Amino acid sequence: MFDEMLGDNETLREPYAKYQQWIEQEDTKHLNKKATEAEAFFRRTGITFNVYGSEEANERLIPFDIVPRIISGHEWNKLSRGIEQRVRAINAFLYDIYHRQEILRAGVVPAKLIAQNEAFLPQMIGVSPPGGVYTHICGVDIVRTSERDFYVLEDNVRTPSGVSYMLENRETMLQMFPELFSKIKVRSVSEYPKNMRRSLAACTPKLCEGKPVVAVLTPGIFNSAYFEHAFLADQMGAELVEGHDLKVVDGHIAMRTTRGFKAIDVLYRRIDDDFLDPLTFNPDSMIGVPGIMDVYRAGRITIANAPGTGIADDKAIYSYMPDIVKFYTGESALLKNVPTYRCAEKDSLTYVLDNLSELVVKEVHGSGGYGMLVGPAASKREIAAFKLKLLDNPENYIAQPTLALSTVPIMTKKGLAPRHVDLRPFVLSSPNRIQITPGGLTRVALKKGSLVVNSSQGGGTKDTWILDE
Amino acid sequence: MLGKTAAGLYWMFRYLERSENTARMLDAGFRIALTRSTAAEDEWVSVLASAGSHNSYIEQYDQIDAPSVINFLLREKNNPSSVMSMVETARNNARLVRTALTREVWEATNECWMTMKDLLAHPIHEKELPAVLRSIRQQSALVRGALHGTMLRNDSYDFARIGTFLERADNTARILDVKYYVLLPSAQHVGTSIDNVQWETILLSVSGRSAYHWLYEGETNPVSIANFLILDRQMPRSFAFCFTKLAETLGYLGEDYNIEHPCQLKAEAMLKNLKQKTINDIIDQGLHEFIQDFISENQKIASMIEEDFRFYG
Numbered sequence: 001m002f003d004e005m006l007g008d009n010e011t012l013r014e015p016y017a018k019y020q021q022w023i024e025q026e027d028t029k030h031l032n033k034k035a036t037e038a039e040a041f042f043r044r045t046g047i048t049f050n051v052y053g054s055e056e057a058n059e060r061l062i063p064f065d066i067v068p069r070i071i072s073g074h075e076w077n078k079l080s081r082g083i084e085q086r087v088r089a090i091n092a093f094l095y096d097i098y099h100r101q102e103i104l105r106a107g108v109v110p111a112k113l114i115a116q117n118e119a120f121l122p123q124m125i126g127v128s129p130p131g132g133v134y135t136h137i138c139g140v141d142i143v144r145t146s147e148r149d150f151y152v153l154e155d156n157v158r159t160p161s162g163v164s165y166m167l168e169n170r171e172t173m174l175q176m177f178p179e180l181f182s183k184i185k186v187r188s189v190s191e192y193p194k195n196m197r198r199s200l201a202a203c204t205p206k207l208c209e210g211k212p213v214v215a216v217l218t219p220g221i222f223n224s225a226y227f228e229h230a231f232l233a234d235q236m237g238a239e240l241v242e243g244h245d246l247k248v249v250d251g252h253i254a255m256r257t258t259r260g261f262k263a264i265d266v267l268y269r270r271i272d273d274d275f276l277d278p279l280t281f282n283p284d285s286m287i288g289v290p291g292i293m294d295v296y297r298a299g300r301i302t303i304a305n306a307p308g309t310g311i312a313d314d315k316a317i318y319s320y321m322p323d324i325v326k327f328y329t330g331e332s333a334l335l336k337n338v339p340t341y342r343c344a345e346k347d348s349l350t351y352v353l354d355n356l357s358e359l360v361v362k363e364v365h366g367s368g369g370y371g372m373l374v375g376p377a378a379s380k381r382e383i384a385a386f387k388l389k390l391l392d393n394p395e396n397y398i399a400q401p402t403l404a405l406s407t408v409p410i411m412t413k414k415g416l417a418p419r420h421v422d423l424r425p426f427v428l429s430s431p432n433r434i435q436i437t438p439g440g441l442t443r444v445a446l447k448k449g450s451l452v453v454n455s456s457q458g459g460g461t462k463d464t465w466i467l468d469e
Numbered sequence: 470m471l472g473k474t475a476a477g478l479y480w481m482f483r484y485l486e487r488s489e490n491t492a493r494m495l496d497a498g499f500r501i502a503l504t505r506s507t508a509a510e511d512e513w514v515s516v517l518a519s520a521g522s523h524n525s526y527i528e529q530y531d532q533i534d535a536p537s538v539i540n541f542l543l544r545e546k547n548n549p550s551s552v553m554s555m556v557e558t559a560r561n562n563a564r565l566v567r568t569a570l571t572r573e574v575w576e577a578t579n580e581c582w583m584t585m586k587d588l589l590a591h592p593i594h595e596k597e598l599p600a601v602l603r604s605i606r607q608q609s610a611l612v613r614g615a616l617h618g619t620m621l622r623n624d625s626y627d628f629a630r631i632g633t634f635l636e637r638a639d640n641t642a643r644i645l646d647v648k649y650y651v652l653l654p655s656a657q658h659v660g661t662s663i664d665n666v667q668w669e670t671i672l673l674s675v676s677g678r679s680a681y682h683w684l685y686e687g688e689t690n691p692v693s694i695a696n697f698l699i700l701d702r703q704m705p706r707s708f709a710f711c712f713t714k715l716a717e718t719l720g721y722l723g724e725d726y727n728i729e730h731p732c733q734l735k736a737e738a739m740l741k742n743l744k745q746k747t748i749n750d751i752i753d754q755g756l757h758e759f760i761q762d763f764i765s766e767n768q769k770i771a772s773m774i775e776e777d778f779r780f781y782g
Binding site: 043044045046221226230231233234238239240241242245255256257258259260 | 470471472473474475561564565567568572575576579580583624726778779782
């Protein structure tokens with residue numbers, strides 16, 4: 001097991017050297033008190049997420065751990081090159097798949113996988129988004145297994161969340177441990193909202209005149225990520241709108257203001273494709289904007305991320321990502337994919353059936369851990385039951401080995417203790433550049449030995465430090 | 470600015486103002502109950518009526534006593550006019566308009582809500598009441614301070630102020646509406662101790678007791694109290710003061726937006742009317758009618774504002 005502070009064999013790794021010097025001088029009790037202070041800080045700022053159905057506790061905090069996750073500048077440079085390559089390929093893939101579909105003709109990705117995929121939107125065929133950008137904002141989930149090995153777990157290219165935690169975690173650390181930041185040079189993340197606004201404004205439709213008007217579309221105050229929507233709009237200096245604030249006026253999407261209707265050029269939407277336009281997609285959607293797809297097709301608004309990007313982070317497509325990178329960039333993928341067995345293929349299915357107790361089996365279109373088998377944690381009976389489901393419809397499943405995720409220490413009552421982590425860096429794409437904020441959201445499984453980092457299942461977050469060297 | 474955001478700011482500050490005023494009325498009622506036990510029940514009825522909560526109280530309780538009234542007005546979940554409910558509504562509006570507030574204003578509002586939730590988690594015993602009320606006053610002062618100290622003087626600030634002054638004018642009018650009769654000149658009561666108590670409560674309910682004595686040099690009489698609350702432009706809770714601010718703020722918005730809305734003209738007309746009147750005119754024409762008329766005009770101007778600035782559609 002690889003620990004990012006102590007390596008494989010309890011020898012302090014270089015990126016943590018200065019932090020180690022500092023924490024040796026600190027008292028555990030005092031640090032635990034600081035952790036309580038951090039919680040109060042988060043509550044006051046209102047960085048909470050809503051939980052449906054429970055009246056009293058309907059605003060919860062995601063636990064924050066005060067020990068930073070530290071990544072060297074060198075490691076980061078390597079990572080960000082890989083991420084940039086991947087995001088470029090994904091954008092090229094999306095353009096291709098909604099236009100000439102060269103990659104299907106070349107037989108690199110099976111056509112069946114696209115045509116039968118719910119995440120593929122026929123309404124986007126032939127539509128060119130302003131500036132050719134599909135994935136304006138994405139959050140690539142990365143895990144580490146050793147000194148050298150990083151794997152991409154998921155490419156979140158729909159509406160990834162968590163960036164407000166990246167920013168507020170840093171803010172909290174700056175307030176609580178200012179002395180640490182004068183000892184250790186950490187690259188700043190605070191330019192993210194400004195960069196995001198610039199990046200979105202650079203994707204404005206050609207028909208837009210004057211300074212681009214940017215707005216953030218939220219499902220509303222009861223959405224679990226509402227805090228983040230409001231936070232980003234505030235930090236970008238953009239209006240935070242809901243569907244009922246918008247309508248089509250003179251061929252533009254316009255928001256109802258105190259001075260009448262005002263046209264919007266770029267809409268950063270935090271609602272799913274399906275709810276975007278009741279006239280085109282789900283007719284029952286109350287949170288979308290009727291007619292927005294017509295305005296979009298007429299080239300009068302930029303929707304970020306573009307509708308239909310979900311086809312690129314589909315689990316079935318994921319396994320082809322190394323080929324996709326190679327096809328569009330001509331280079332081998334710098335970041336590794338987790339080896340994935342497509343149960344649709346006969347040899348793979350045989351292997352998966354023989355090794356169920358060691359594999360993680362996922363539904364191709366599932367998310368959030370539903371309909372999943374975690375082999376090493378499952379009972380014989382569960383495995384037998386899953387086997388039947390798998391045989392019944394093998395095309396619906398992929399399988400992956402369980403990865404030994406790296407650990408990073410967290411602060412407990414008894415002092416530092418290792419816990420498993422993942423990392424979600426945030427990537428901004430505009431026609432001319434791809435920008436990766438040096439840092440990201442580190443999610444940490446707070447339970448000893450647990451590999452589940454999801455906040456809905458008891459995971460927490462950490463500040464992520466990229467050393468400035 | 471979005472119409473929805475303007476509405477959110479306006480309601481956020483209406484609710485904050487109203488919760489603070491409810492706390493103030495409770496304070497006055499409690500003081501009377503402590504010092505004049507015979508007048509206590511009447512006083513609680515007045516407090517409930519001024520807070521617009523008398524009917525909903527009667528639906529839930531059989532009798533009027535201090536602990537029930539205090540808890541009903543401070544923390545009853547089923548009472549949308551309890552301090553806790555109103556602070557919660559104010560904070561929900563603040564969440565809605567988070568982008569129009571500075572971080573300081575948002576945090577002060579959020580802390581106000583957290584403090585209230587904590588303080589009002591359990592029934593309030595009489596002996597805790599003064600400390601609780603003090604804390605409510607302090608928390609709302611912090612929000613107001615953050616507003617004044619950190620917000621740009623733009624339309625966000627204007628809508629917050631409009632909500633504040635409309636609500637405050639309405640609250641003062643309601644206190645007077647319930648108690649107007651004690652201010653009517655009547656040979657029978659003048660100088661009796663009952664009246665003095667009532668006069669004092671009115672002044673306490675608007676946090677104006679010492680200001681009044683300062684201005685009117687210790688001479689308490691009903692006509693000058695009515696003048697103080699209605700026409701005195703130095704008194705920050707009087708009709709005239711609130712309308713000066715309201716007309717001024719609507720004027721800033723008009724200038725900013727380069728349009729003179731009907732609500733602005735209406736506010737200016739109402740202010741002009743207040744400036745031209747003396748307190749004796751008002752009493753001669755009927756104090757009660759004047760107050761009721763003011764309350765209904767106040768509601769009209771509120772709907773005009775909602776329409777002129779496209780709050781809801």
